[in-house]
Amino acid sequence: MAILSSPGSSSAADKQPTTLETTEQSSAWRDLSQSTGARIQQVLNAPLANFYLVLVSSGLLIALGMMMVLSASSVYAYMNYGDAYYFIKRQVAFAVLGLICAIILSRFTFARLRLLTWPALIGSIILLILTYTPLGVNVNGNTNWVQLGPDLFRLQPSEYAKLAIILFAANVLLIKEKRLDQPRHLLIPLLPGVGLVILLVVFQGDMGTAVILIGIMAGMLWIVGTPLRILATMAAAGVAGIAALTVTSANRMRRFMAYLDPSSETDGVNMQATVGVYALATGGWWGVQLGASRQKWGSLPEAHTDYIFAVIGEELGLIGTLGVLVLFCVLGFAGLRIALRSDTMFGKVVAGGITTWFMFQAMVNLGVVLRLLPVMGVPLPLVSYGGNALLANMMALGVLLACARQEPEARAALAGKRRLKPPRMTTVVGTRKG
Numbered sequence: 001m002a003i004l005s006s007p008g009s010s011s012a013a014d015k016q017p018t019t020l021e022t023t024e025q026s027s028a029w030r031d032l033s034q035s036t037g038a039r040i041q042q043v044l045n046a047p048l049a050n051f052y053l054v055l056v057s058s059g060l061l062i063a064l065g066m067m068m069v070l071s072a073s074s075v076y077a078y079m080n081y082g083d084a085y086y087f088i089k090r091q092v093a094f095a096v097l098g099l100i101c102a103i104i105l106s107r108f109t110f111a112r113l114r115l116l117t118w119p120a121l122i123g124s125i126i127l128l129i130l131t132y133t134p135l136g137v138n139v140n141g142n143t144n145w146v147q148l149g150p151d152l153f154r155l156q157p158s159e160y161a162k163l164a165i166i167l168f169a170a171n172v173l174l175i176k177e178k179r180l181d182q183p184r185h186l187l188i189p190l191l192p193g194v195g196l197v198i199l200l201v202v203f204q205g206d207m208g209t210a211v212i213l214i215g216i217m218a219g220m221l222w223i224v225g226t227p228l229r230i231l232a233t234m235a236a237a238g239v240a241g242i243a244a245l246t247v248t249s250a251n252r253m254r255r256f257m258a259y260l261d262p263s264s265e266t267d268g269v270n271m272q273a274t275v276g277v278y279a280l281a282t283g284g285w286w287g288v289q290l291g292a293s294r295q296k297w298g299s300l301p302e303a304h305t306d307y308i309f310a311v312i313g314e315e316l317g318l319i320g321t322l323g324v325l326v327l328f329c330v331l332g333f334a335g336l337r338i339a340l341r342s343d344t345m346f347g348k349v350v351a352g353g354i355t356t357w358f359m360f361q362a363m364v365n366l367g368v369v370l371r372l373l374p375v376m377g378v379p380l381p382l383v384s385y386g387g388n389a390l391l392a393n394m395m396a397l398g399v400l401l402a403c404a405r406q407e408p409e410a411r412a413a414l415a416g417k418r419r420l421k422p423p424r425m426t427t428v429v430g431t432r433k434g
Contacts, residue, residue: 047413050341051404053334057327058382058397062390064324065308065383066091071291072311073304073385087304087385094387098394105398110346110406113399117171120164121193127157128200140377141251144204158201158209159392162216163399165194166353169220174346180224187230207245207252208376212361214238219356220349223339259374272307275300276369280313280321287317304385306377309369324383325366332359335400341407351403354396357381 043049066088073087083089105113130136130146137145137154146155172190179185194217202210218238221231246252258270266274279295282288293314296303303311313321335355342348358381365380367373379386382393404410 047407047409048404050334050338050407051401051410053330054338054397054400054404057330057334061324061327061331061382062095062394064312064327065380065385065390066095067290068308068312068315068383069304069385071293071315072296072308075297076304090387091385091390094391095394098391101391102394102398102401105395106401106405108399108402110344110402113167113350113402114171114174114346117167120160121168121197124157124161124164124197125200127155128161128197128204131157131200131204142205142377144201144206144209154388156386156388158204158206158213159386159388160395161197161201162213162357163354163392163396165197165213166216166220166350166357166396167399168193169217169353170346170349173220173224173349174344177345183227183230186221186224186226202241202245205249206377207242208364208378210245211242211376212357212364212378215360215364216353216357219360220353223349223352224345255375259371262371272301273368273371273375276307276310277371279307279310280369283314283317283320285317285319287313287315287320290315305379306365306375306384307369308384309366309380312383328359328362331355334404335359338400338404338407341409342403343408344406347403347406351400354400354403357396358393 069091070085070088074084077086078084127146131143135146135148136143137147139145144156144158146157147153148155169190172193173180176185194213198210198213198217201213218231218234221234246256254269258265258273262270262273264270275295279293279300282294288294293303293311295314296311300307300310309321309324312324316323332355335351335358339348339351339355342351361378361381364373364376364378365384368375368378379389382390405414
């Protein structure tokens with residue numbers, strides 16, 4: 001019996017794609033994915049790809065940081081200083097100075113960077129020692145500032161010490177490159193030099209920065225292939241030291257116990273962490289709108305510094321926080337590629353150390369905001385308010401860009417551009433005889 005269908009209808013079999021159509025669609029998607037992957041690979045294999053990845057990702061992070069510092073600090077600045085733009089004006093001033101330093105440092109060769117090694121380390125140690133003199137300034141319980149004249153010239157030596165120990169370690173490891181299989185040459189004088197800086201920071205009371213310095217040191221030792229038994233021993237010693245510092249400080253013990261019991265003292269020591277999580281939760285997918293944060297109106301201490309990520313989550317939502325994470329991942333990816341592509345020990349350690357600094361500090365800050373770690377007082381690199389931190393970060397970016405320019409392929413490409421540059425035209429004007 002025949003089944004009749006109306007002219008305007010079709011059977012179920014007609015609506016289903018045939019095996020040939022499915023195969024053609026799969027082949028088209030496969031070809032598209034392969035061509036897209038080939039284009040991405042071609043872009044990443046460009047001589048200066050890492051240079052531009054660092055430049056773009058860090059530039060976007062700094063721009064986002066400026067916008068969020070203005071949003072998060074305006075209320076506090078107006079209430080305490082009578083000027084809603086007090087903090088952003090200072091941040092912009094340090095950003096301009098940092099941009100100048102980054103441009104200058106990005107043009108340095110490895111030979112010139114090595115000349116900065118000892119001056120940077122000695123200068124950092126001297127400034128750290130000055131915090132123990134009457135020039136030292138106590139901020140939030142930590143005497144980690146040096147007052148050298150007006151308020152704008154208040155320095156935080158520990159921020160610059162991060163870049164100093166990276167350059168120092170890279171120079172030492174380059175000199176001892178052929179003897180790094182011997183623990184004595186691997187750790188001396190590297191460990192005493194970096195250890196002195198860490199101890200000076202620890203006795204300031206700044207355990208958060210000390211943890212970051214230890215992480216940077218561990219990252220550089222891992223890059224050069226330090227045996228796991230040495231890294232494990234150093235890690236155990238570091239954990240023991242951090243535990244001792246925590247137990248011997250009533251304030252740190254209160255923070256640690258509050259971390260173990262999030263429901264206790266929500267109006268006291270746990271208030272900052274609780275309000276930070278609440279800000280992230282109320283942001284939803286798209287946020288409450290830029291500038292419309294409610295927690296920055298006094299509920300969230302340090303909204304423009306350590307907890308700026310919570311304000312980002314509240315105002316820009318999950319999409320904004322994921323954007324920040326993507327930018328940090330791009331920066332870390334580019335920094336790792338620079339370290340792997342470098343053909344000298346100095347370049348590998350410097351690029352790896354700076355990348356470790358940014359990625360490890362970002363993870364610690366995000367861990368604190370998300371209540372995965374106890375409160376440590378560590379800012380989010382390139383984003384949080386802090387003139388000295390931003391200046392030190394941008395100087396480190398300049399050094400990282402210099403490492404990207406010193407990759408073998410990048411050197412060849414830049415040398416070729418210089419050769420192809422047309423010569424300057426000169427005109428010889430002769431004298432006319434009357």
